[in-house]
Amino acid sequence: MAKYDYDLFVIGAGSGGVRAARLAAMSGAKVAVAEEDRVGGTCVIRGCVPKKFMVYAAEFAHHFKTAKGYGWTIDGATFDWPTFLAEKDKEIARLSGIYVRNLQNAGAELAHGKARLVDAHTVEIDKVGRRTADKILISTGGQAWQPTEIPGAELGITSKEAFHLTELPKRIVIAGGGYIAVEFAGIFNGLGVDTTLVYRGPNILRGFDDDVRSHVTEEIEKRGVKVVLGAQHASIEKTSTGLLHKFTDGHETESDVLMWAVGRRPYVQGLGLETAGVELNEAGAIKVDDYSRTTATNIWAVGDVTDRINLTPVAIREAAAFAETEFYDRPTRFDHDMVASAVFSQPPIGSVGLSEADARHQFGKLDIYLSRQRPMKYTFSGSEERALLKLVVDSATERVLGCHVVGPDAPEIIQMAAIAIKMGVTKTQWDSTCAVHPTLAEELVTMREKYVPMGLGQVA
Numbered sequence: 001m002a003k004y005d006y007d008l009f010v011i012g013a014g015s016g017g018v019r020a021a022r023l024a025a026m027s028g029a030k031v032a033v034a035e036e037d038r039v040g041g042t043c044v045i046r047g048c049v050p051k052k053f054m055v056y057a058a059e060f061a062h063h064f065k066t067a068k069g070y071g072w073t074i075d076g077a078t079f080d081w082p083t084f085l086a087e088k089d090k091e092i093a094r095l096s097g098i099y100v101r102n103l104q105n106a107g108a109e110l111a112h113g114k115a116r117l118v119d120a121h122t123v124e125i126d127k128v129g130r131r132t133a134d135k136i137l138i139s140t141g142g143q144a145w146q147p148t149e150i151p152g153a154e155l156g157i158t159s160k161e162a163f164h165l166t167e168l169p170k171r172i173v174i175a176g177g178g179y180i181a182v183e184f185a186g187i188f189n190g191l192g193v194d195t196t197l198v199y200r201g202p203n204i205l206r207g208f209d210d211d212v213r214s215h216v217t218e219e220i221e222k223r224g225v226k227v228v229l230g231a232q233h234a235s236i237e238k239t240s241t242g243l244l245h246k247f248t249d250g251h252e253t254e255s256d257v258l259m260w261a262v263g264r265r266p267y268v269q270g271l272g273l274e275t276a277g278v279e280l281n282e283a284g285a286i287k288v289d290d291y292s293r294t295t296a297t298n299i300w301a302v303g304d305v306t307d308r309i310n311l312t313p314v315a316i317r318e319a320a321a322f323a324e325t326e327f328y329d330r331p332t333r334f335d336h337d338m339v340a341s342a343v344f345s346q347p348p349i350g351s352v353g354l355s356e357a358d359a360r361h362q363f364g365k366l367d368i369y370l371s372r373q374r375p376m377k378y379t380f381s382g383s384e385e386r387a388l389l390k391l392v393v394d395s396a397t398e399r400v401l402g403c404h405v406v407g408p409d410a411p412e413i414i415q416m417a418a419i420a421i422k423m424g425v426t427k428t429q430w431d432s433t434c435a436v437h438p439t440l441a442e443e444l445v446t447m448r449e450k451y452v453p454m455g456l457g458q459v460a
Contacts, residue, residue, distance in 0.1 A: 006032045008327075009123055009133035010108075011115045011271065014041020016303035016315030017139035018099050022106040023323035031108040032133070034115035034125045039103070040096040042141050042304070043312040046160050049095065051183060053088050054163075055344045058190025062223070062346065069380030079191055081168045088163075117272035120296050135298050135326060138278070138286060139319065140267040142304035144180075146260035152236030155243055156258035159184065169193055169256035173245055175233060176261035177204035179343040182216065184261060186346035189225045196226040196253060198245075203229065205343070209355035209404045211370065215388045216406055219347055222384060266305045283307050290333045292322050300326075309339055340418035342411030347385065350414025353402030353421050356392050365395040367427070370451040371443050375408050389443050391427070398426040403444065413441045 008024045010017045013035035025031040038045050057079070064074045103110055113126035117136070124130045144158035157165075159180055172188050174181050177199030189195040197204070197220075203213045204227070221227055231251060237244040242256045266285040273280070277296040281287045285307030292300045300322050303315030317334045324332040340352035359366055369391040378385055387407025393400055403417045420430065435442035 002030075004121060004132040004134045006030045006109075006131065006133040008032075008135045008137060009115075009131060010034070010137045010139060011123065012041065012139040012141060012303075012305075013039040013099065013103070013110070014139055014141050014303060014315065015043050015312045016141075016319040017041070017137065018103060019316045020137050020139065020302065020319035020323050021108045022102055023320060024327045025103075025106040025108040027323070027327040029327055031106075032111060032131060033103060033108055034111045034113060034123065034128075036112075036114035036126070038096050039099045039110070040092075041139075044095050044099065045092060046163055048312055050088055050092055050163050051159075051187075052344060053084075053091070054187045055183065055190075055346070057084050058187045059346060061190045061192070066378060066381045066383065069378075069382065081165075081191075085164070114270065116270055117276040117278070117299075120276040120298055135300070136276075137319075137322065138271065138273075138294070138299065138301040138305055139303045139315070140271065140305050141315075142264040142307075142310060143267045144260070145263060145265050147233075147262065150233050150235060152238070152243075153233070153260070155236050155238055156260045158260050162259055165257070171242065171255040172196070172257045172259060173198060173243070173253065173255040174259045174261055175199075176263070177201055177206065177229075178261065178263065179205065179345070180264075181259075181261035182220065182343060182345045184259060185225045186220060186223070186344075189220075189223060190346060194255075195224070196228060196255070198228045198231050198233070198247070200230065200232045205349075207355075208343075208349070208351060209390065209392075209402065210357060211388065211390055212349060212351065212355075212404050212406055215372070215386075216343075216345060216347070216349060219385060219406070220345065223346060264304070264310070266307050268305060281307075291325055291331070292318055292333075309336055311339065311341060314339060338418065338422045340414050342414060344411065347387070347407050348410045350405045350410035350412075350417075351403070352414055352418040353400070354392055355402060355404075356390075359392045359394070359401045363394045363396070363401065366401075367393040367395050367398075368451045369393065369427075369447040369449070371447055373443065375440055376438055377408060387440055389440075389447070391430075391444065391447060393427045398428055400425050400427055400430055405440075405444070407440055409440065413444070416441075417444065 007029035008031045010021045010033040013033050021031050021033045111128045115123045115125045147153045171194040173196045185197045205213045231247045234246045234248045242254050245253050279287045279295040286301040302318035304310040321332040321334045324330045343349040371389045372386045390404040392402035433445045
């Protein structure tokens with residue numbers, strides 16, 4: 001008789017949890033997964049996937065303007081929000097169903113309900129009961145949060161509700177300066193909503209290269225987003241005409257909707273972690289080692305709940321490494337260095353490696369290669385939009401430490417650049433690649449002159 005009900009019990013059926021459960025079950029292990037919401041997690045249900053559909057919808061407004069320069073006549077184009085929502089929800093339901101079938105086909109059991117730890121080997125699932133497992137994996141992800149100390153803060157929504165607005169507002173204020181705030185600013189602006197982005201810091205997209213940050217700010221403003229920096233909400237009041245926003249600097253504005261995009265936090269509430277000896281770190285995330293093992297020897301955690309790199313592909317790779325180690329006897333740990341990322345702003349961003357500032361702290365002397373140019377697509381449209389391409393290179397070794405692109409197809413470009421940079425490519429090797437012409441990406445392999453900011457001895 002087995003000592004436990006399952007070899008592995010997974011709490012959370014997002015991208016990481018599903019991948020770990022499938023791989024473990026395919027090894028012959030007896031596996032169960034508990035999910036309190038829809039299978040697929042943040043990315044599929046209320047994150048990357050529906051957001052990308054919204055970006056696609058919003059981009060058409062810009063495409064229509066560009067098309068006129070090429071001789072197209074587009075009159076009377078309108079956007080129907082309910083039609084889009086119906087199609088989006090239909091696709092999300094289809095994808096969630098695929099996740100369920102993949103679990104079932106692998107032999108894993110699925111329980112619907114919130115699971116909490118009773119002890120290191122026991123979980124209790126709402127409306128299901130208690131189950132025991134030799135190993136437990138926590139993959140509950142993160143959740144959007146909003147401030148509570150600001151009067152009227154409860155009048156706002158988060159990204160979760162933004163996917164299900166019954167109608168498009170005429171005016172929206174988005175509080176925050178991270179990638180979620182910037183992406184949704186582009187979405188609502190592109191769909192014709194009067195959009196204001198308010199951020200307390202000196203520039204948006206903290207953590208990205210400074211040239212990228214300033215460039216994106218300029219470009220989204222060109223497209224119509226109003227960016228207000230160095231401002232914080234003091235209060236929000238509901239009036240007969242909308243929401244009145246008062247800021248700490250005395251500035252006021254009005255909108256129909258306020259969206260909080262001020263960060264996400266690991267979803268650890270109500271999991272019973274303390275009863276099983278699972279500790280949190282200073283940031284409130286589950287503390288794990290290089291193999292995703294928690295402070296409880298038979299419990300692991302992957303994905304956003306660990307707050308390492310909060311990206312879906314990272315959660316999947318962490319989950320795969322866990323399964324390889326624990327169920328295939330192939331000790332594997334995921335290397336979190338040089339992970340590429342994309343921001344589906346308008347224009348979009350692709351980034352891999354170190355920013356210039358971080359590289360200077362770590363390596364000292366650098367060679368910087370930077371180009372700003374109008375994308376060929378906008379030649380006939382009269383658009384003033386500019387793309388940015390930047391390479392950060394270690395002067396001593398010629399190793400390319402970072403690559404940053406802002407412009408059409410930047411996320412597609414950065415995926416290929418990430419391969420070379422992950423392998424330690426040098427600038428000489430990089431330059432030996434023949435350009436593909438005419439493309440935006442060719443500029444990356446044709447930049448030869450080192451960039452020095454104006455005023456420091458060389459004109460860019």
